[in-house]
Amino acid sequence: MNGELATGGIALAPHRPLARWVARLGTPGAGAHEPGPRRITGPVNDGAERTDARTLPVFQDPAWRRRSVSAHRDDHPAVPALALHHPGRGVTYVELDDHGSPLRAGERGAELVALIEARWDAPPADPDALHVLAAESLDLRHALLHRLAAETAPPPALFHALPWADLDAVAGNVLALLDGAASVEQPGTELRHWFTPAATRLAGPLAVLERGMRERRHPAALRHEAASLLTGLLAVRPERIPAPTAGRLALLAERLATRDVLFRHPARVIASRLRTTGPPGRSPSLSLRMDAELPAAANRETDRTYQQSAHDELFGVRAEQTPGGRLWVTLTLPSPSAAGEAWTTAPDGLVAPLVLRIGDSEQRRFWIALRSRPDGLLGALDLFAPSERFELVADEPAVPFAALRSVPADELVPSLRASSNVTLRLWEAAATALPPGHAVPGALRLYLEDITRR
Numbered sequence: 001m002n003g004e005l006a007t008g009g010i011a012l013a014p015h016r017p018l019a020r021w022v023a024r025l026g027t028p029g030a031g032a033h034e035p036g037p038r039r040i041t042g043p044v045n046d047g048a049e050r051t052d053a054r055t056l057p058v059f060q061d062p063a064w065r066r067r068s069v070s071a072h073r074d075d076h077p078a079v080p081a082l083a084l085h086h087p088g089r090g091v092t093y094v095e096l097d098d099h100g101s102p103l104r105a106g107e108r109g110a111e112l113v114a115l116i117e118a119r120w121d122a123p124p125a126d127p128d129a130l131h132v133l134a135a136e137s138l139d140l141r142h143a144l145l146h147r148l149a150a151e152t153a154p155p156p157a158l159f160h161a162l163p164w165a166d167l168d169a170v171a172g173n174v175l176a177l178l179d180g181a182a183s184v185e186q187p188g189t190e191l192r193h194w195f196t197p198a199a200t201r202l203a204g205p206l207a208v209l210e211r212g213m214r215e216r217r218h219p220a221a222l223r224h225e226a227a228s229l230l231t232g233l234l235a236v237r238p239e240r241i242p243a244p245t246a247g248r249l250a251l252l253a254e255r256l257a258t259r260d261v262l263f264r265h266p267a268r269v270i271a272s273r274l275r276t277t278g279p280p281g282r283s284p285s286l287s288l289r290m291d292a293e294l295p296a297a298a299n300r301e302t303d304r305t306y307q308q309s310a311h312d313e314l315f316g317v318r319a320e321q322t323p324g325g326r327l328w329v330t331l332t333l334p335s336p337s338a339a340g341e342a343w344t345t346a347p348d349g350l351v352a353p354l355v356l357r358i359g360d361s362e363q364r365r366f367w368i369a370l371r372s373r374p375d376g377l378l379g380a381l382d383l384f385a386p387s388e389r390f391e392l393v394a395d396e397p398a399v400p401f402a403a404l405r406s407v408p409a410d411e412l413v414p415s416l417r418a419s420s421n422v423t424l425r426l427w428e429a430a431a432t433a434l435p436p437g438h439a440v441p442g443a444l445r446l447y448l449e450d451i452t453r454r
Contacts, residue, residue: 014117015064015084017053018143019103021045021096025071037070037078063088066114071102080106097139104137125155133161138194145197156239159198164245167191167203170210171248177213178255198240201232223343226256227397230266234395238274250274260343261334265315266397284312286394288319292387317394327385331368331394333377349430352379353396358386367415369426381418401430401440409442416447
């Protein structure tokens with residue numbers, strides 16, 4: 001995929017912007033072979049600031065070359081920055097960070113970027129390359145790894161150059177507070193977005209959870225961020241995280257499970273994925289791999305359905321598939337505990353995510369409303385089975401209806417359509433209790449409008 005955008009198939013030169021923004025530099029003095037500091041003179045992206053700099057026509061010329069230049073804007077101090085130079089035209093563009101300042105990069109950093117761009121599909125990840133990358137600015141590391149992750153499959157070791165020690169410190173604070181520490185010091189560095197090339201929904205929920213615990217916020221708020229963190233950890237690629245950090249995050253997931261029984265299954269799955277020591281064992285994942293065509297036994301008169309199930313202690317998922325293409329999914333979970341340190345004390349008003357993966361690319365998400373029974377929580381969905389191989393995964397933690405506020409209302413409607421009369425009443429009760437602008441009341445309105453039209 002070298003020189004090609006992942007989404008548009010536009011052929012581009014190997015050396016092209018990493019950042020979204022670039023700006024032209026003023027020309028050096030006459031006869032200058034190694035120019036000194038140069039001022040940014042051109043507008044962002046030559047005036048097309050809403051356009052991704054990679055797609056600007058000017059950079060389709062393969063003659064562009066990487067270099068590090070000393071650049072500054074107006075009266076600000078000059079800094080070594082990543083640039084693209086066209087020898088034939090004598091034109092240089094400097095790359096800009098999200099604040100419009102020069103994207104810092106030393107000479108060795110610019111040389112490494114040039115080498116990686118020349119070997120985009122198989123970039124170097126040897127110790128020397130990692131040492132050079134780790135010494136460069138966070139902005140450069142983020143821009144480079146973001147592009148690599150979006151366009152190709154880079155060696156996992158490259159992501160180890162991110163500032164994992166900062167994330168370790170925040171995770172350490174959460175562990176200390178979970179273990180009963182009266183207080184911890186505020187982390188010296190904000191995690192921000194630096195880790196998104198390696199893992200999304202990791203640094204953000206972790207940072208908010210750590211701050212909430214330091215400030216003794218309400219358990220409901222802490223649980224929301226903890227559930228978001230566990231969901232993010234379920235999606236990470238463990239090989240992109242250094243082993244010491246992965247081990248600490250596995251321990252953190254297990255500690256969070258002591259505060260909420262509904263976190264126990266996700267924590268076990270996370271720990272089994274993040275810990276690389278010891279012999280591989282059976283994954284506790286609640287996942288069912290199914291085929292669109294039923295086995296012959298399912299077509300006999302005495303056995304009209306095909307069933308599969310998976311269990312992890314008190315957590316379980318079962319699927320019944322009929323020859324007519326119906327798919328009945330049942331999910332069972334333990335009831336939340338009312339113990340003193342529990343973060344979830346009420347069994348009502350909870351939904352459990354269910355992911356339906358079809359083939360190698362398509363993924364659909366459903367939310368199963370859970371009702372309380374003497375032996376735990378129960379939820380079910382009535383779906384149409386896909387026409388090709390598919391997988392059902394129920395590893396993510398259950399969340400309150402209120403936590404669905406950021407989900408677009410139309411994305412919740414399929415879950416309502418697949419609900420039974422009993423579970424649909426749970427959605428109705430939640431819609432009544434939540435503000436009118438929340439996604440759940442909005443989804444119920446869309447669902448009822450659809451029923452009326454039919």
